[in-house]
Amino acid sequence: xxxxxxxxxxxxxxxxxxxxxxxxxxxxxxxxxxxxxxxxxxxxxxxxxxxxxxxxxxxxxxxxxxxxxxxxxxxxxxxxxxxxxxxxxxxxxxxxxxxxxxxxxxxxxxxxxxxxxxxxxxxxxxxxxxxxxxxxxxxxxxxxxxxxxxxxxxxxxxxxxxxxxxxxxxxxxxxxxxxxxxxxxxxxxxxxxxxxxxxxxxxxxxxxxxxxxxxxxxxxxxxxxxxxxxxxxxxxxxxxxxxxxxxxxxxxxxxxxxxxxxxxxxxxxxxxxxxxxxxxxxxxxxxxxxxxxxxxxxxxxxxxxxxxxxxxxxxxxxxxxxxxxxxxxxxxxxxxxxxxxxxxxxxxxxxxxxxxxxxxxxxxxxxxxxxxxxxxxxxxxxxxxxxxxxxxxxxxxxxxxxxxxxxxxxxxxxxxxxxxxxxxxxxxxxxxxxxxxxxxxxxxxxxxxxxxxxxxxxxxxxxxxxxxxxxxxxxxxxxxxxxxxxxxxxxxxxxxxxxxxxxxxxxxxxxxxxxxxxxxxxxxxxxxxxxxxxxxxxxxxxxxxxxxxxxxxxxxxxxxxxxxxxxxxxxxxxxxxxxxxxxxxxxxxxxxxxxxxxxxxxxxxxxxxxxxxxxxxxxxxxxxxxxxxxxxxxxxxxxxxxxxxxxxxxxxxxxxxxxxxxxxxxxxxxxxxxxxxxxxxxxxxxxxxxxxxxxxxxxxxxxxxxxxxxxxxxxxxxxxxxxxxxxxxxxxxxxxxxxxxxxxxxxxxxxxxxxxxxxxxxxxxxxxxxxxxxxxxxxxxxxxxxxxxxxxxxxxxxxxxxxxxxxxxxxxxxxxxxxxxxxxxxxxxxxxxxxxxxxxxxxxxxxxxxxxxxxxxxxxxxxxxxxxxxxxxxxxxxxxxxxxxxxxxxxxxxxxxxxxxxxxxxxxxxxxxxxxxxxxxxxxxxxxxxxxxxxxxxxxxxxxxxxxxxxxxxxxxxxxxxxxxxxxxxxxxxxxxxx
Numbered sequence: 001x002x003x004x005x006x007x008x009x010x011x012x013x014x015x016x017x018x019x020x021x022x023x024x025x026x027x028x029x030x031x032x033x034x035x036x037x038x039x040x041x042x043x044x045x046x047x048x049x050x051x052x053x054x055x056x057x058x059x060x061x062x063x064x065x066x067x068x069x070x071x072x073x074x075x076x077x078x079x080x081x082x083x084x085x086x087x088x089x090x091x092x093x094x095x096x097x098x099x100x101x102x103x104x105x106x107x108x109x110x111x112x113x114x115x116x117x118x119x120x121x122x123x124x125x126x127x128x129x130x131x132x133x134x135x136x137x138x139x140x141x142x143x144x145x146x147x148x149x150x151x152x153x154x155x156x157x158x159x160x161x162x163x164x165x166x167x168x169x170x171x172x173x174x175x176x177x178x179x180x181x182x183x184x185x186x187x188x189x190x191x192x193x194x195x196x197x198x199x200x201x202x203x204x205x206x207x208x209x210x211x212x213x214x215x216x217x218x219x220x221x222x223x224x225x226x227x228x229x230x231x232x233x234x235x236x237x238x239x240x241x242x243x244x245x246x247x248x249x250x251x252x253x254x255x256x257x258x259x260x261x262x263x264x265x266x267x268x269x270x271x272x273x274x275x276x277x278x279x280x281x282x283x284x285x286x287x288x289x290x291x292x293x294x295x296x297x298x299x300x301x302x303x304x305x306x307x308x309x310x311x312x313x314x315x316x317x318x319x320x321x322x323x324x325x326x327x328x329x330x331x332x333x334x335x336x337x338x339x340x341x342x343x344x345x346x347x348x349x350x351x352x353x354x355x356x357x358x359x360x361x362x363x364x365x366x367x368x369x370x371x372x373x374x375x376x377x378x379x380x381x382x383x384x385x386x387x388x389x390x391x392x393x394x395x396x397x398x399x400x401x402x403x404x405x406x407x408x409x410x411x412x413x414x415x416x417x418x419x420x421x422x423x424x425x426x427x428x429x430x431x432x433x434x435x436x437x438x439x440x441x442x443x444x445x446x447x448x449x450x451x452x453x454x455x456x457x458x459x460x461x462x463x464x465x466x467x468x469x470x471x472x473x474x475x476x477x478x479x480x481x482x483x484x485x486x487x488x489x490x491x492x493x494x495x496x497x498x499x500x501x502x503x504x505x506x507x508x509x510x511x512x513x514x515x516x517x518x519x520x521x522x523x524x525x526x527x528x529x530x531x532x533x534x535x536x537x538x539x540x541x542x543x544x545x546x547x548x549x550x551x552x553x554x555x556x557x558x559x560x561x562x563x564x565x566x567x568x569x570x571x572x573x574x575x576x577x578x579x580x581x582x583x584x585x586x587x588x589x590x591x592x593x594x595x596x597x598x599x600x601x602x603x604x605x606x607x608x609x610x611x612x613x614x615x616x617x618x619x620x621x622x623x624x625x626x627x628x629x630x631x632x633x634x635x636x637x638x639x640x641x642x643x644x645x646x647x648x649x650x651x652x653x654x655x656x657x658x659x660x661x662x663x664x665x666x667x668x669x670x671x672x673x674x675x676x677x678x679x680x681x682x683x684x685x686x687x688x689x690x691x692x693x694x695x696x697x698x699x700x701x702x703x704x705x706x707x708x709x710x711x712x713x714x715x716x717x718x719x720x721x722x723x724x725x726x727x728x729x730x731x732x733x734x735x736x737x738x739x740x741x742x743x744x745x746x747x748x749x750x751x752x753x754x755x756x757x758x759x760x761x762x763x764x765x766x767x768x769x770x771x772x773x774x775x776x777x778x779x780x781x782x783x784x785x786x787x788x789x790x791x792x793x794x795x796x797x798x799x800x801x802x803x804x805x806x807x808x809x810x811x812x813x814x815x816x817x818x819x820x821x822x823x824x825x826x827x828x829x830x831x832x833x834x835x836x837x838x839x840x841x842x843x844x845x846x847x848x849x850x851x852x853x854x855x856x857x858x859x860x861x862x863x864x865x866x867x868x869x870x871x872x873x874x875x876x877x878x879x880x881x882x883x884x885x886x887x888x889x890x891x892x893x894x895x896x897x898x899x900x901x902x903x904x905x906x907x908x909x910x911x912x913x914x915x916x917x918x919x920x921x922x923x924x925x926x927x928x929x930x931x932x933x934x935x936x937x938x939x940x941x942x943x944x945x946x947x948x949x950x951x952x953x954x955x956x957x958x959x960x961x962x963x964x965x966x967x968x969x970x971x972x973x974x975x976x977x978x979x
Contacts, residue, residue: 021069022791026535026881027803033884034803037810046802050710053805053829055681058711065577069793072539078790079783083548085563089416090442091287091553093423094399094433095190095232095758096158096258096773098282099551101436105504106284106357109511110350112545114732117350118521118536120528121736124853124863125325126317126920129955130514131353131735132324135312137497138280138294138356140972144492145262146276147269148298150970152309153326154352154737156589158256158279159196159773161295162189162226164308165254165275166197166206167633168299169224172306177223177250182207184222186242188231189256192773195757197226199769203603203634213242224252229268230261233431234399236486243272259283259296259355260436261397263364263371266488275299279773282435284358285351286545289564290554290774291589292738292781294348294355304968310347310736314973315964317957319924325959327968350734360500361507364493370436374398377443378434379466379481384447384457394480399433401425415449421556422449495972517955518735519862524952525882525890529833529865529875530624530675532705532727536784539791540730543783554774555759567786568776572742574789575723578797580714581744585753587761587770589777591702594722594741595630595669597771601720601745601752602667602696603634604768608752614666614694618657620649622676622869624700627669636666647676647823649686658693665695672713673703675869677808677833678825687717696720696749704728705879706805706832709798713744720745729785738778740785803880804832807887811878814891818898822873833877835870842872846911847901849874855900857920859893859944860952889946896943909934915943920954 024030029037034046043049050059070078091099102111110116122128122135135153142151155161170178183201185194187210194210201208209220214237217225225246230236239255246253254275255268260282262268268276281293299307313327359367378398385392390402404411405428412430415422423431432446440459447457466480493499501507519526526533543549552561572584588594599617606614617631620641628638639657642650649670658665668690673679680686687697699718705728707713713721725731726739733739745753755764756775776782792800812821812834819836838849849872853863865875878887900916903909911917913933921940931937942948 021796022072022075022537022539023069023796023799026537026792026796027800028881028883028886029803029807034806037806037884041809041813046806049806049809049829050802052827053679053809053825053831054710055679055683055826057684058679058716060709060711060715064709064794064797066574066789066794066797069796070790072791075787075790076539076542079543079567079787080546082563082567083543083546085566086548086552087560088547088551089419089421089556089560091421091556092432092434093421093553093555094431095192095423095555096279096281097287097290097553097555098433098435099287099437100282100284102284102286103358103361105507105511106354106361107545109508110354110357112541113515114536115515115518115520115522116353117541117732117734119518119735120526120531120533120733120862121349122326123866124857125323125959126854126954126956127519127857127862127952129324130517131349132312133517134353134356134514135349136314136324136970136972137360138296138352139312139970140495141356141359141493141498142259142296142298143971145259145267146257146296146298147267148273148276149301150304150307150311151296151298152307152311154294154347154349155297155309156295156348156593157291157293157773158190158277158295159193159770160593161277161297162193162254162256163196163200164297165226165277166200166224167204168275168303168306168308169252169254170206172303173223173252174250180221180223181205182209182220182222184213184217184220184225185210186213186225186227186231187211188233188235188237189226189228190232192756192758192770193226193256195770196773199600199754199771200633202769203600205635213245217242217245221249222246222251224254227253227255229255229257229265230397230399233401233425234393234396234433236265236395236397236482239268239273240271247272258397260367260371260374262488263367263492264375264482264488265397265486267490270488270490274303280352280355283355285354286550286780287553288550288778288780289552289556289561290776291778292348292351294352311970313964314969315960315967317959318918319957321956322973323956323959325961325964327964327970347737348734349736350738353735357507357511359493360498360510361502363498363502366502367493374434374436374438375481376463377438377440380459380462381432381434381443381446382480383462383466384443385450387457388451390450394478395483396481398435399431401429401431403429411449414452418445418449420445420449421553421560497972519857519952524860524862525878525886526862527864527876527878527890528862529677529835529877530702530868531733531865532724532877532879533733534705534730534879535881536730536732537788540784540787541732543787544780549780549783554779564779568779568782571782571786571789575742575744578708578712579721579723579744580712581721582714582747583750583753584742584744586740586742586776586779586782587754587756587772588722588741588743589772590737590739591722591724591726591741592626592630593771594743595626595698595700596633597754598698598720598722598743598745599630599634599636599667600754600771601743601749602698604752605696605749606666611694614664616661616664616666618654618661618665618668618690618695620654620670620674622647622649622671622674623669624671624675624702625868627671627700631669637664643676647674647678648680648682649674651682651685651689654686655689658689658695662693665690665693667696667698669698669700671700671702673706673831675703676823677830677835677875678823679831681826684717691717702727703832706801708801709794710801714746720749725782725785730788731781731784738781740778740781742777800880807878807880807882808832808834811876811887811891815894818895822870833875835873835875837873839872841901845901845905847904847916851916851919852897854958855897855916855919856893857952857954858915858941858947859896860947860950861890861893893944915940920957922955922957923953925957
């Protein structure tokens with residue numbers, strides 16, 4: 001029967017139109033569920049919850065001055081209008097960035113697939129075997145092509161990888177040699193890499209010398225050298241002789257290289273390099289105006305214990321089957337803190353997966369065919385340019401540079417008419433880099449650009465002439481392009497994985513096979529505390545693949561990217577309003593990089609004000625684990641501040657230490673709300689103590705999801721924060737990367753935001769170095785956060801924060817009847833996450849936090865954050881995007897596990913043979929003919945009603961971490977590893 005409405009009850013037109021707003025798609029619980037959750041914790045409204053939870057001294061008490069939220073269609077239309085303002089030219093700029101053809105099977109089944117991009121870092125390897133296998137493939141690919149013994153699973157970009165190589169050399173070269181504190185950088189290293197190396201060196205006391213290594217290296221006492229192979233101007237340097245020079249004086253050598261070139265070139269490993277690094281972008285990853293891209297990093301075996309970042313290793317599970325995990329995890333800065341070897345918190349797992357998949361799809365022969373075609377076309381271009389009278393480098397793979405004198409601007413303008421971007425070098429030179437997308441017709445256009453209209457050269461004729469010259473060339477004649485002595489002769493990529501999936505059908509099924517082994521947000525909630533695994537909406541993700549965002553070189557002339565720059569400026573302006581800071585830098589391409597950039601701004605500010613001696617950084621024991629590592633990278637002395645029994649900073653201890661070090665105090669790093677999941681009541685007092693003693697306040701933005709719309713860090717006393725766009729602002733975690741960590745600063749720090757030597761940023765000061773390879777970091781994922789803010793608007797952003805807090809408090813209330821909630825704030829509330837203490841259970845019954853984490857997999861969940869920030873605990877964050885049904889499902893699973901612990905406590909199940917210590921249970925377990933456990937197969941694998949409806953199967957039993965580290969293998973083994 002139809003419902004009749006009176007005119008008074010009819011919704012308004014505005015209400016009807018707003019019914020399509022994005023907020024109710026993003027927030028998982030509806031109003032009835034929210035009311036039920038509020039009542040369960042004894043409250044009547046969200047306003048009451050916020051009033052009881054968030055200290056009044058920090059509350060915003062006004063709406064953010066942002067536009068109202070848009071529908072998905074409205075926001076996409078608005079962003080599309082900006083995208084259309086960009087000019088997508090054919091780029092020949094090179095410098096480590098190339099056009100590439102993303103295989104559609106990889107684009108559709110990996111990059112655009114939430115089963116791949118919504119997964120978290122593989123800290124729980126039993127439910128991460130798929131992407132761990134692909135990352136192992138990535139490592140094998142890198143080791144094969146570089147000729148090195150060990151490779152990691154990616155770093156942030158080539159420039160930061162080079163900075164990591166410098167510090168690795170300093171740590172590894174030996175005390176006497178390291179004392180020289182001088183590092184040599186070849187003058188043909190990419191300029192953005194030199195920029196980042198210089199930035200990293202300045203606060204570590206490292207002297208950088210840039211010069212020609214063949215003639216100048218011998219004149220300096222250095223601990224290491226950075227080379228480029230091929231060089232930024234295209235030359236293929238005889239790096240073997242340079243390595244000999246360096247080794248004779250006891251120095252180490254790092255080589256930045258190019259994976260496609262290495263399919264044809266002798267490997268740096270064969271030529272004696274200690275470290276090889278670079279960018280894997282041209283292996284099927286879009287340009288993206290600079291990122292995200294996966295850097296690679298490989299070393300000799302003797303350095304394996306010091307390699308920065310993550311390494312995937314082969315271990316075994318409890319059934320003795322081979323299984324994969326992150327090896328030697330003690331290097332993770334969350335654990336080692338100020339003793340960490342680096343602070344690469346966010347690797348680039350998703351993009352490393354893409355690069356590895358690209359190599360698998362093409363295989364060794366396919367890659368060499370692409371490389372030979374690129375080189376052949378470059379030889380044709382070289383021949384034509386020489387015939388025109390230009391002097392080009394004769395040794396090259398894909399890049400030519402040549403003098404054009406006063407014709408430079410004329411040629412550049414002619415190129416623009418053809419829709420081409422060339423590399424401008426100084427005032428009289430040009431560079432051209434070819435790639436896999438280059439075809440013969442492109443060479444015709446290039447010849448027209450350099451010669452002028454109507455003077456076409458015959459491409460086919462030149463090609464035939466080159467072939468004839470090759471066959472007739474005497475050994476005494478100079479080789480053009482790749483000389484025989486530079487060509488590699490060894491076999492590459494001969495592992496079966498690179499020779500099995502060359503049809504689209506096979507590749508599609510392989511990618512799906514790997515995806516099925518991984519747990520992601522498509523399966524259920526990932527309740528990781530401090531990680532904010534919220535919805536990555538499809539509408540937010542769509543623009544990432546638009547060519548106007550994905551096919552733009554990072555050093556494209558700015559007048560070709562007004563839409564990109566406007567989008568970035570609008571995002572910066574929104575973040576300024578959200579944070580209360582005065583300026584934002586989008587350059588840092590991870591949260592850890594943001595921490596580094598924020599502290600760098602503080603140190604540069606203090607130097608400019610004759611306070612360079614300020615080098616002490618106070619860090620509460622509750623701070624985010626990356627904080628001490630970031631401070632150590634800036635040469636700071638780290639002093640830990642105690643916390644009280646409620647998880648708050650001990651203000652008396654802070655005051656004592658701030659006064660003790662007042663003459664040297666540089667900064668306080670504080671996470672707010674704290675990593676303990678509470679709002680510090682005294683945060684304004686804490687900030688004031690630091691300012692009174694001459695220091696600056698760095699507020700870690702990892703927990704910004706508990707502040708947006710209700711408080712602003714810039715208003716409550718902090719001077720700088722980084723923002724995890726891959727947490728609070730909806731960029732997906734990508735299975736362990738990508739990420740973005742822009743920083744917000746108050747006005748006095750604005751002059752010290754990162755700039756860029758290749759592409760200076762408008763309004764940023766000259767003389768301030770870069771922290772990332774590209775001026776705006778991983779620009780192509782910024783549209784995700786732009787869409788998130790635009791669709792939610794002021795009201796939706798605040799509601800998202802309120803619901804994150806409600807969901808966490810509802811969870812803490814229900815779980816509190818079964819587990820001890822470790823820390824609570826005012827009125828016994830938590831912020832957006834809570835910590836449950838497993839230590840009493842472990843002490844009494846022998847069940848550990850790891851047992852609970854693994855048992856949750858049988859219930860169909862990813863575990864919460866384990867043993868961080870407090871050992872023996874689980875930190876849980878439900879986020880605003882989960883429904884009450886999903887939250888209850890997790891709570892019910894935890895309650896059921898608590899009852900299973902009671903079974904162990906009562907003796908019904910032995911301590912060494914119960915569902916918790918044997919978890920997780922795999923399909924293979926259930927297939928065994930004999931069952932040697934005091935619990936049923938049903939209890940093992942189907943412990944909840946939901947597991948009957950939608951069972952997720954872990955791909956491995958519990959993995960032996962110690963075995964994997966003692967028997968270190970980071971390559972694809974000959975044995976059948978993959979389940």
